[in-house]
Amino acid sequence: MKYKYYLQDALGIEIYPLISLVLFTAVFAFVIFLVLKMNKKKVKEIKDLPLQ
């Protein structure tokens, strides 16, 4: 059997897109949430790194 035919036998393959959409939204929301909570002083410090 050619390797490319293996995947078609994978069970529940159609759930992949769904999982990925949920994952993407979750990651995106998580990043925004945490970015909003960032410590301002530290941010300033990192921001200035190129100028040191």
Next chain:
Amino acid sequence: MEKQTFYYDNKIVRNFALATTIWGVVGMLVGCIIAFQLVFPSWNMNFAPTTFGRMRPVHTNAVIFAFVGNGIFMGVYYSLQRLLKARMFSDALSKVHFWGWQLIIVFGALSLWMGHTSGKEYAELQWPIDIAITLIWVVFGINMMGTILKRRERHLYVAIWFFIGTWVTVALLHIVNSFALPYSWIDGYSWYAGVQDALVQWWYGHNAVAFFLTTPYLGLMYYFVPKASNRPVYSYKWSIIHFWALIFIYIWAGPHHLLYTSLPDWAQSVGVVFSIMLILPSWGGMLNGLLTLRGAWDKVREDPILKFMVVAITCYGMATFEGPMLSLKSVNAITHYTDWTIAHVHVGALGWNGFLTFGILYWLIPRIFRTELYSKKLASIHFWIGVIGIIMYAIPMYWAGFSQGLMWKSFTPEGTLTYQFLETVTSIVPMYLLRAVGGTIYLTGAILMAFNLFKTMQKGNFLAEEKMEAFPLAKVYKKTGNEYWHNWIERRPMQLLVGSLIVVAIGGAVEIIPTFLIKSNVPTIEAVKPYTPLELQGRDIYVREGCYTCHSQMIRPFRDEVVRYGDYSKAGEFVYDHPFQWGSKRTGPDLAREGHSKLRRPDSWHYNHMLAPEDISPGSIMPPYPWLLTDDLDTSNTAAKIRAMMTLGVPYTKDFDQVANNDLMKQANNIVANLKSEGIETKPTKEIIAVIAYLQRLGSDIENVDDLPVR
């Protein structure tokens, strides 16, 4: 803890700077030549290596991998050392990286000129060079990660994440797309066929733009714009969202290159949705770059470096707005296969990549040569010449694209096509001339820059080893007050690398895995049979000469295309196409059904047309291919080619490779007899015979099949 003394390696930075300057000029020069070839076909010089189909991949590869590639490495090697307060991990690896990359460029260009191509746009280099690229890319990765691991600055600035994301994604794209089965020491067939090959290729093609031309340059933007304006980036928080959102979304958008093709609809829709979503992170990043200059606009008026950077970022914004618009199906229906695409990529390449590279070079060279720029005035002149060049390039191309797209779709009140294909070409040739002039103006600016930089280097005093002092990192990290989550990953380069890989792999997997379920997604067509050995050889010549750079083989389901080229293309027609040859541009007409009885031309027509296209179709801008008529077909590799195809799953009968050449000669003799009856004397051993066999085969498979599976 005591301060440590160490030295930044400026030599490697200078070398990459020289390389990007030289290859930039070379790549743009080839671009100008091919632009003029489209106006004056005689510029093809009746010589295979200088013919458009071979020169165009040399141009695209030179600009992407030689000019921008070396530009990336120049910027990375400069900024990485300074952001991490560490010398590069290994001088030896730096050298191997530099010389390895230059050798790849030289051998790559030579191999393309010699006609060794995989036939996949922007991934044309064949398997031995692909392996070399992989090895050198790994060397670069080790050198970069090694530097990160021995750093003296705990936090990884945002530019470095972009570099890490770039490295890991380009590795993934390159390896997956380059899978090929060799049949000789240099040539091979794409591992994938037809629809799968198209999807993998444009997943790669789109993300080569994303992760080779965009993300590393965003890293450079986040470092060099603050440097040049002496201001920190506008919003660091914004840059975090920019990074994660961009790398996550970009990878999904590839199918927008294949709208209305035989690619399954769901994949096209995914591509469109994610393309529209891309506007948000792209514009976030653009605004972050531009707003970094807040309060410094007075400087922009005087400083050519900042001018270059502002225009670069603005072009990035324009290109990333235009991209999603072009991926809307209704817009794409008109723009695809036209020069609009060419205008779009050049706003990105000339504006974003070109201008950012120029700005960085003007900033960096005087610094490592400890002097002032030789002539600020000349740099200002370069800036204006460059801007005029971009405008002169882009506007005629937009005009040509839009008008040709509409002409193709135009019908007379009686219901016939208003224009012959050739009419739509000859009407835009003046635009091609303006474009060629615009490109030449831009190139002139680049040459002025090379002169200016050379003079700067001459009067300066090169600082190869730049002394620096910094405290080493404490073994144990002490938290300073309130920590936030992103601090965690910013201190951990390996986790960042793995995180980036996971993020891009998700999009890649979702796009690609389902299409590998070939039976459910690609309806097979009984009548579609493998190519005969002669047709296969002809197809390989078609690929070798880069016919796909001007001719598509994909009829979209539009009234005008169906009337002009025949029934729309079905996914099942391409199952034996290693590589697929759908193309992305119609400088010439579509050839998907060139051999179909309704469109079929006599063998002698093809023979004469290849010899002198302008004689057969007055006004045609197609180059002549006289060598096809005189050169003998190499049949020594027929058996190897058939065996390779069999390994890839093409159902030739057992031991067919042994008799393939007999079959080949039989078909060749038939074509020669046919030509003779049409008044042309030739031998069955000539390359032209194979090309005719292939062209006459195109679209003839489903000649008499009424009941075609509908996509």
